[in-house]
Amino acid sequence: MRIGIVCYPTFGGSGVLATELGKALAQKGHMVHFITYQQPVRLNEFMPNIFYHEVQVPTYPLFDYPPYETALASTMVDVIKNNNLDLLHVHYAIPHASAAYMAKQILKKEGKQIPVITTLHGTDITLVGRDKTYAPVVTFSINESDAITAVSNNLRDETFSHFAIEKEIEVIYNFVDVSRFSRKPIDAFKKVIAPNGERVLLHASNFRKIKRVQDVVKIFAAVRAEVPSKLLFVGDGPERSTAEDLAKELGVFDEVRFVGKQEQMEDILAIADLFLLTSEYESFGLAALEAMAAGVPVISTNAGGLGEINVEGVTGYLADVGDISTMTAKAISIIKDDTILNGFKERAANHAKSFDISRVVPVYEKLYERFL
Numbered sequence: 271m272r273i274g275i276v277c278y279p280t281f282g283g284s285g286v287l288a289t290e291l292g293k294a295l296a297q298k299g300h301m302v303h304f305i306t307y308q309q310p311v312r313l314n315e316f317m318p319n320i321f322y323h324e325v326q327v328p329t330y331p332l333f334d335y336p337p338y339e340t341a342l343a344s345t346m347v348d349v350i351k352n353n354n355l356d357l358l359h360v361h362y363a364i365p366h367a368s369a370a371y372m373a374k375q376i377l378k379k380e381g382k383q384i385p386v387i388t389t390l391h392g393t394d395i396t397l398v399g400r401d402k403t404y405a406p407v408v409t410f411s412i413n414e415s416d417a418i419t420a421v422s423n424n425l426r427d428e429t430f431s432h433f434a435i436e437k438e439i440e441v442i443y444n445f446v447d448v449s450r451f452s453r454k455p456i457d458a459f460k461k462v463i464a465p466n467g468e469r470v471l472l473h474a475s476n477f478r479k480i481k482r483v484q485d486v487v488k489i490f491a492a493v494r495a496e497v498p499s500k501l502l503f504v505g506d507g508p509e510r511s512t513a514e515d516l517a518k519e520l521g522v523f524d525e526v527r528f529v530g531k532q533e534q535m536e537d538i539l540a541i542a543d544l545f546l547l548t549s550e551y552e553s554f555g556l557a558a559l560e561a562m563a564a565g566v567p568v569i570s571t572n573a574g575g576l577g578e579i580n581v582e583g584v585t586g587y588l589a590d591v592g593d594i595s596t597m598t599a600k601a602i603s604i605i606k607d608d609t610i611l612n613g614f615k616e617r618a619a620n621h622a623k624s625f626d627i628s629r630v631v632p633v634y635e636k637l638y639e640r641f642l
């Protein structure tokens with residue numbers, strides 16, 4: 271098949287998932303064309319049947335806001351025509367689904383039918399999409415998609431409850447390449463982070479308000495008082511300095527490392543003992559799934575779809591949003607004892623296998639085949 275994939279090129283889960291999907295499809299022999307404004311961060315290897323088309327957004331003194339959506343729709347039209355694409359799979363509704371609708375209408379006039387599949391990822395529905403400024407366009411363009419998928423049951427339900435959706439939404443869970451995350455720790459790296467064999471706690475996100483990174487710091491400070499440990503923060507974003515300030519205030523700054531955005535998550539996860547995800551909402555929590563694939567148990571909130579991947583008492587624990595004391599107590603209960611920790615690690619890695627790339631990519635292929 272000749273497949274167009276439209277996504278955000280950033281470290282966010284939707285871009286990561288879309289890129290990994292494209293790479294997996296290419297490995298299976300499909301021709302995959304990425305259309306976005308920057309090289310996707312996970313598109314870091316050469317494959318002969320992967321193509322990257324950069325959306326150029328010309329500026330003009332009149333434009334206070336250069337019209338990305340128009341440029342994207344035009345690029346979609348060009349790429350679809352020049353490469354005779356069979357379908358377009360857009361990840362994240364805004365503005366990808368509406369740009370795809372526009373491209374589809376343009377091509378229809380020229381006699382070419384292009385099926386559009388929209389995958390909803392989370393904030394496109396629960397946060398940004400619901401905003402009155404966007405909602406009518408989001409609702410319309412989702413309804414005009416030939417197929418709609420959501421990454422969890424929770425997101426599917428949220429979509430139905432907030433938008434007048436007239437079509438079925440299929441749930442296709444996010445996936446992880448388990449083999450990629452089954453890494454041995456790099457000893458030298460572990461020694462730098464935890465020189466005295468401390469436990470390593472980890473959080474990775476875009477540091478937006480919704481992630482409640484200050485809760486991570488509070489949990490760590492309380493855990494550290496009981497069990498010698500270090501905290502690694504991966505990623506960057508608006509709340510990073512809040513987390514840094516709080517770490518100083520709580521007297522744990524020297525035990526915390528902010529390593530910024532990182533591509534080699536598998537090497538970082540390999541030295542971690544516990545993943546903390548304190549979000550107010552996660553449609554799925556791909557970062558937690560990647561942690562589990564690397565054999566790292568997860569302490570998370572029970573918000574959104576997190577309960578669909580993190581299994582209470584098996585792969586980690588879940589607590590209400592903001593319930594620092596429960597999350598702290600559960601974290602300590604996991605890491606205080608080697609045998610208990612190893613049990614959680616093994617079960618987390620095993621559970622992640624049910625989300626392995628080899629199971630999920632064929633589901634997308636079957637979906638595509640329905641439209642050919």
Ligand code: GMT
Pocket residue numbers: 281282283284285287362391392393421444476478480551552553554555556557
């Ligand atoms: O978490 C973010 O803020 C980034 C966002 C994105 O669109 O890249 O992540 C969303 O999509 C991921 C992949 O499907 C999910 O794993 C995340 O849970 C979801 N984030 C939210 O719902 C807040």
